[in-house]
Amino acid sequence: MKQNTFYILAGIIGLIEVGAFWLSVRYMIPYLITVVFIVGVVLLYLAWRRISDRQVDERVVLINQKAGMATFMVFWVIFFAISLGSAVIGLGAPPLPHFPRPPADISGGINKSLKPFGDGPGILNESIKPPDDGLIRLGHFGYLQLALLFLMFFLYVGFRIYYARKYGEWENDEEQD
Amino acid sequence: MHDLTQDALAHELGVTRQTILAIEKGKYDPSLDLAFKIARYFKVSIEDVFTFEEIQ
Numbered sequence: 001m002k003q004n005t006f007y008i009l010a011g012i013i014g015l016i017e018v019g020a021f022w023l024s025v026r027y028m029i030p031y032l033i034t035v036v037f038i039v040g041v042v043l044l045y046l047a048w049r050r051i052s053d054r055q056v057d058e059r060v061v062l063i064n065q066k067a068g069m070a071t072f073m074v075f076w077v078i079f080f081a082i083s084l085g086s087a088v089i090g091l092g093a094p095p096l097p098h099f100p101r102p103p104a105d106i107s108g109g110i111n112k113s114l115k116p117f118g119d120g121p122g123i124l125n126e127s128i129k130p131p132d133d134g135l136i137r138l139g140h141f142g143y144l145q146l147a148l149l150f151l152m153f154f155l156y157v158g159f160r161i162y163y164a165r166k167y168g169e170w171e172n173d174e175e176q177d
Numbered sequence: 178m179h180d181l182t183q184d185a186l187a188h189e190l191g192v193t194r195q196t197i198l199a200i201e202k203g204k205y206d207p208s209l210d211l212a213f214k215i216a217r218y219f220k221v222s223i224e225d226v227f228t229f230e231e232i233q
Binding site: 055057058059060062166167168169171 | 191192193195196198199202204205207208210211
């Protein structure tokens with residue numbers, strides 16, 4: 001397989017990943033994008049190994065290593081800081097999930113809120129509460145994770161460009177003039 | 178002297194042309210393995226091709 005064929009294949013897999021992500025969000029199936037992403041990475045790795053005109057030498061390996069390590073270090077600090085904030089929220093929350101309790105006054109043996117007939121409105125059943133917005137706020141955590149994913153990607157690209165320039169990737173070449 | 182292009186040398190040594198260019202420009206220090214390969218290719222000693230400069 002030629003290197004350019006690999007790039008085309010990577011583009012197609014990338015589009016499939018975006019489609020799977022959209023489907024996951026649309027139908028609320030988080031495992032779909034997880035499985036599709038892992039399968040996509042495995043396919044890309046297998047395809048990458050079959051590239052016949054791959055040009056990877058020690059300088060490229062060094063650039064990749066440096067960029068990966070720098071990304072990891074910066075991302076680790078940011079991830080740790082954000083996780084500390086999340087831990088504060090988690091530790092400030094009630095320790096365990098609790099279920100709604102039955103109303104205190106059950107002496108009559110009949111739930112007075114269930115009063116389909118009669119002249120006045122029934123007593124509100126305190127056990128029935130509107131849904132807590134905690135789940136909605138938990139969903140907002142996904143935006144934070146999305147931001148972290150983008151941060152990881154852009155950090156790597158930025159460091160990759162930095163180290164490629166440092167090790168002479170785009171130097172002027174008199175042989176090409 | 179050898180009438181050799183960077184591309185041909187890179188092909189002989191199994192590296193990319195950008196690596197040869199980066200070594201020439203002093204942007205990249207080759208590994209010991211690659212340094213020996215270069216020296217052997219030109220049939221000279223490694224000190225004839227590379228000099229060690231201590232970084233202050």
